[in-house]
Amino acid sequence: MSCKKSPEELKSIFEKYAAKEGDPDQLSKDELKLLIQTELPTLLKGPSTIDDLFNELDKNGDGEVSFEEFQVLVKKISQ
Numbered sequence: 001m002s003c004k005k006s007p008e009e010l011k012s013i014f015e016k017y018a019a020k021e022g023d024p025d026q027l028s029k030d031e032l033k034l035l036i037q038t039e040l041p042t043l044l045k046g047p048s049t050i051d052d053l054f055n056e057l058d059k060n061g062d063g064e065v066s067f068e069e070f071q072v073l074v075k076k077i078s079q
Ligand SMILES: [Ca+2]
Pocket: 017, 018, 019, 020, 021, 022, 023, 024, 025, 026, 027, 028, 031
C-alpha cells in the first residue's frame, strides 16, 4: 500500500488536524504529531522524530506550522 497522497488530500488533512486546538489555520506540535501518527506513520520510519520534523517545518520559529510551512512536507510526500 502506497503512502502517497495528493496535494488535495493533504490540504484536507491539514485543515482537519489544524482545527483541533488553538489557531484553526496552524498546526501545533501536538496536532502535527497526531496528523503524522494517524495519516502518515511511514514518515517516522528511520531516524526522524516528530521534534525533528516540527523544527524543520516551522521555518519562522513561532511554534506552529502554517499551511505554507506545511508545503515542505507536501513536496516530500508527493515525490
Ligand atoms: Ca491548531
